[in-house]
Amino acid sequence: MKTREDQHVRIGVLRGMAVLTPDALSSVAYATDQMESVLAVLIAAGAAKSYISDVLGYSMLGTGVIVVLAFLLYLAYQNIIRHYPMGGGAYAIGLNDLGKPFGLSAASTLIIGYTLTVAVSVASGIDAIGPVIPFVGTHKLLFNIILTLAIMLLNLRGTGESATVFVPFTYLFVGCIILLGFTALIEGIAHPQQIHVPTAAGVHMVQGMSLYLFLRMFANGCSALTGIEAVSNSVPVFKEPSSARARRLLLTLVITLSLLFFVVSGVATVHGLTYNPQVPLINQEALTLFGTSGIGYAVTVVISFSTMCILAIAANTAFTGCPALWSSMARDGYMPRWVLHKGDRLVYSNGIIFLTFISLLLTIAFDANVSRLIPLYGVSVFYTFTISQLGMVARKFREKGKHWIPSAIGSMFGLLMTAAACVIFLVTHFTDGAWMILVCVPLMVIMFSKIRKHYQCIREELRYDFSKPFETTTEGITIVPIASVNKASVRALQYAASNFKNVVAVTVISGDSEDQMKRQQEKIERDWERLGSGIRLITIHSQYRAVARRLQRFVEFELGKYNPEHITIVIPQFITRRWWHKLLHNKTGSYLMAWLLLNKSVKVVTVPYRLMQ
Template sequence: MRRRSDKLSGIVKAFRFLDIDFDSNVEKKSFPQGSIRSTLSLCFAGKPFLNAASAGYSTIDIWGICILATTLKRLLIGRPLKTRESGHSKIGVLKGMAVMTPDALSSVAYATDQMELILASVVGATSAKAYISDVLGFSMLGTFIIVALAFLLYLAYRGIIHEYPRGGGAYAIGLHDLGKFWGLSAASTLIVGYTLTVAVSIAAGIDAIGPVVPFIGHHKLLANVILTLIIMVINLRGTSESANVFVPFTYIFIGCIIALGVTAVVRAIQNPAAIHVPSLAGMHAVQGMSLFLFLRMFANGCSALTGVEAVSNSVPIFKAPSPLRAQRLLLTLVITLSLLFLIVSGTAMLHGLTYNPDVPLINQESMVLFGTHGLGYIITVIISVSTMCILAIAANTAFTGCPALWSSMARDGFMPRWLLHKGDRLVYSNGIVFLTLISLALTIGFHARVNELMPLYGVSVFYTFSVSQLGMVVRTIRRREGKWLTRAIGSACGLALTAGACLIFGITRFTSGAWLVIVCVPLMVITFSKIQRHYQQVREDLKYDFSRPLKPDRDTITLVPIASINKSSVHALEYALANFKHVVAVSVVSGNSPEEELEAEKKIRAQWDKLNAGVRLVVIHSQYRSVARRIQRFVELELDFYDPEDITVVVPQFITKRWWHKLLHNKTGSVLMAWLVLNKSVKVLAVPYRLPR
């Protein structure tokens, strides 16, 4: 008895810990309306919570497990937030830099690497520093073009934020200005891009820290999975809290790259002989450099622009006025991104640093500028760790932007409704968990290799950019407001560059994985269209015809399947008689011979007569020993006389005390209920009876 009371006391304490309104007077037997006690009392088949506890019901153990799970959830995620607290979960420009920009800022950690990957074949085996710097001059030229493209994208997305303050970005402008296909295809590539952002960013972050922390380098896949789950939990706590966690890392990374650039300039001034600046003549003399190779390099370098669109997708998460703050953040992002990209590419060119698959360029630059011993090594480690952190938290941009995009699509009927609603912490929890599962599948499937994931990344990102630029061109020409021609030309230039990058990625990396995006996007568009069509059909099917008169006194029939006369079946029969008029009991008998079937029928009828229920009993013989199928056939016969909505089947079910007891009983009632619900559209009710032992 003491053990049971201790168990009850522990549960009460757990409720108090969870800040649940539970009456401190545990001896009370009356439960306030709407309290947790009244809810629990319903779960015990109408018995008061304390009575159930004193009886030692196993449900107490189940509730204890549920409370423990809830407690752990609260410890990890925090207390639920009320709807009126949504203002506290919104962010400004300062926190926005931590939530919305890491994806774009972190791309400078691998964008120059991706350009030099293409130039590696031109560099060859030569060690002539002047020649290498001339080759790297092309990467610097590509960097300047990409920076110009970044400002064109800023102008485009600035307009999108103004026109679509509810978010959606390229999806919204494609859907409303270009048509359904363009909007859904942009959404498809955005989803691919966001899921790849998580996989690529975390994989690149682990690669960045691998050279200085050998243990992580030897267990990359495990480190990727653990880090993904950690970022998921942080995002489940809420947008504002995730910003609080990531703000220091974002600004430390920015400071590290700026320090890298300042040091590079100082070293160049102190020792100009060690620096080689490429010349036009030297670049012209480079052997093997073609226009197509330059375009491939440019397309790879455009990965520095990934994440720019995230701000336009998540405008509602900003404090009022949301569009204005989003536009300010977008401008700050483009300026900061351009500066960091120029520093990384410029330092690599000045010092003749080339692509190394094992050591990223930022690590090489820090080692060259600060050294690998003493204080210089400490600075190198700090830069490596900050790079890893910004690459890892770049996934945070996807955890913010993708669920918001899915919510916009769910609002329009293109995604499941469960992605529309916010969770306890006023974030799209379902979308965050769903994104985590997809990203983990990609990470494991591609073994966390950045080079294998990048082809999928490039095509999806730049198709999205192209749709947004095309949408702005069409919208500007259609409205013709203000200096529309200048804006249209700017958007057209951006369209040409982004579409070219997308085309180059698709052609050159087709066999490396880009084909997967080209195949998946049309399939996703078809899926989204089918989802919308389903919701439209549901609305049509549920639309009530008000010209039809309401008939409360309709001719109905209620069927109660019974296997034998026992407490469970009688409990269900009493419920049916108390709530319905025309009740019929149905029993199925079977045997190894006709004589055994007749004997079974006599037995059930004798028990029925003794019950004296005043209800007609129908006994059905089953030669194939299939109880559920025979009852299904009986329901089909009744459908010849009644409409489906006029038939109710009340199914008796008994609930065992121990979980393993369930393995000892057949599931005839469950199979019958599933078949009736899925196939016959009749009303089905389950009346449970809980076994005490």
């Protein structure tokens, strides 16, 4: 696709829901499970259904607090979108409003979050379909790898194409959760005796509920907020006006997310459905409401399929947001330049492939286990939220625009909540793997700083001094190493003699005996005399049969007489017709060229001769 077609592949709000929001929407498929996994300790101590629902009332309380936090994050990120229309999210605001350490640490946690998004989302998707299709559940790791590669290939086709494919599945999932909620409401009205709504008194009477346990449950549930920052990171992928469309999508996302989260937590609570590591809550809810036979079971299968799809599609958020973030960082010099530019399909192809590689490593290392991946996920996500809120507070106090005080108070409240959630997640999951964030982030910050320093050094070293005159008459030497007088070496000699002055040919003689080496020298000297090139031939004997090493020593000798800038090495090279033919020939020329390029500042030219046989 041509560069000028960029506007045609950008997306609007409708397709943006399929590309940038599945990560956040899909989190409702496991956020309530993660909260209930903490409450399972309390539930195991009681058997009455009313007791179970009272315990699950804490998950509803956690859901309400998390929804409030979601709207606070919306207020922060819609300001970020307005001030940073080129994207970058927490990285951009940290770098520009708080300083380099904050920006790079936010970028580090964003990258960790994105790579974990792919691993967690695909693993959760396979877990969702496992109970319905046992073969998939038995070979979870294999299907994780296959699904990750499939999403990568789809993203390499372009943002517009991936959005078109994912739109039906995204809205199918939203529709299925709303259907669950609507059916549960009808069932509750028709059969009120089958449900139990937790009361304040009942929740208060729950034994064993400590502040630590509640905070741990709240931290697990906050995984429902992952993916909200993806919209602010990817503003440039929207059609113009991109900022307005991004803010509109962000509001739609927060409202939809809150509704779905309340439905999943609410249905589980009133029906007393508890955490089961083998069967996710959404599957339990579908089986409870629609049954296990006939049309009801078909609906359950559709809901399980839609859950798997949205969880898998959630990885697409990372495939859109992470390469865009890397591109922003590369523009600032903190990432390799090969992630900066778009590929043939106007997507960051190199970034997409690199993200796939890292995510597959994580998936294999953690055996596609969602519970083992979540602790790393939560800390990284909430650190970026905290940086975003802190940056907005700093900007409000610095600019002091119209009505800045209420806005600053809201940002400060959001800052306290996100920072508290980050600390809670870190403390409660420290031994589960969250400590790795404390190790990885500083190392990544150092790495990014080293990359930028390298680019700065290269820029300074390559800067030309225009006060020096442009000279072309400096005397130098051109060396052509040859093994024998053949078509490849003669072509290299002709090229050197036509383009350079002071050309010399060098050959290294080696053998098992002095007589053999003498015969080789006599033969090449006879051929050289017959050639009549007028070029001086230097013959070197190698007593240790090390041809490449003797050539290296000869070059080093010439470096003592000439400036490296005035030495040119012209290397003959014949190219075989078939790949396996290369295995039949020595690599003296390649070794010499690699040594020269890596160790010496001389000019190296290769003259290829393509074999026809």
